[in-house]
Amino acid sequence: MKEQHIIEVNKDICIGCSLCKNDCPVNNIIIKDKKSVIKNQDCIKCGHCVTICPTKAITMTGFDEPPIEFTKQHTLDSNELLMAIKSRRTIRKFKNKEVTSEIIEQIIESGRFTPSAKNAQDVSYIVLGDDKSKYEEIAVKFFRRIKPIVSLWMKDAKEVTIDDNFFFKKAPIAIMVVTKDKISGSLAASNMSLMAESYGLGVLYSGFFTSVVNNLPKLRKHLNLKSKGHVVTTLVLGYPDVKYRRTAQKEIANVRYL
Ligand SMILES: Cc1cc2nc3c(=O)[nH]c(=O)nc-3n(C[C@H](O)[C@H](O)[C@H](O)COP(=O)(O)O)c2cc1C
Secondary structure (H helix, E strand, C coil), X not given: CCCCCCEEECCCCCCCCCHHHHHCCCCCEEEECXXXXXXXXXXXXXXXXXXXXXXXXXXXXXXXXXXXXXXXXXXXXXXXXXXXXXXXXXXXXXXXXXXXXXXXXXXXXXXXXXXXXXXCCCXXXXXXXXXXXXXXXXXXXXXXXXXXXXXXXXXXXXHCCCCCCCCCCCCXXXXXXXXXXXXXXXXXXXXHHHHHHHCCCEEEECHHHHHHHHHCHHHHHHCCCCCXXXXXXXXXXXXXXXXXXXXXXXXXXXXXXC
16 A cells, blocks of 8 residues: 555444454454454555444544445346346447546546455556557557567468557547556456446457557656556547447356365
């Protein structure tokens, strides 16, 4: 985590119910004189103690915003969710229609609230808007240069036409997801895709652009990417200019129940 946060227990409000103690994943809370006591401040600051307390006695300092109180249970409709997942397609044709900054912020918000390993919250986002053709141009040049070499061992590469919009397909925005931990970044990207789709947007995970960014120092320099920043994926986003009418068939799941 970037900031120092202190977990505080308001002893006047704490009722010593032990809910926080019993839920703490690192056994960092004891009950003393019928009050919760935080053993040490060097924990992962997951916030379970804050979120489970029935009297709001536990708080964490150093955040810009207070916790959001739940006034109802937020659940997803399983059938709707599964059909949304099944009907999703990679979108490679986009309408010439802007994505508002409010929607972009909500997509990033869904990434921000995605769990990260050790609660590191070390996933960051680079939004490429109007200027993205500048970066695409560099990537296109690089791909055109390496295509003859790649074609030697990749049969499919020969058939691919690398036009000027090869990476971003004229989509209005692309969001690069950057982090050291690939799993945390991928989970954030997955939630972001779902969020984007809930706004009627289509998504292309651009593995090609991602691999150019991670391997071409010139492009990294242009994007001002630090040496530690690994781009996990690039989400190319916009309103789809294509309609799919049925699911694509998939292989049966390889599952073992033991
Ligand atoms: C990590 C990842 C990287 C991908 N990279 C590209 C890409 O660079 N260009 C592209 O056209 N499609 C890319 N795809 C899309 C896949 O080809 C696509 O998901 C697959 O063919 C299945 O099609 P569907 O997503 O429409 O179900 C990528 C998908 C994933 C998950």
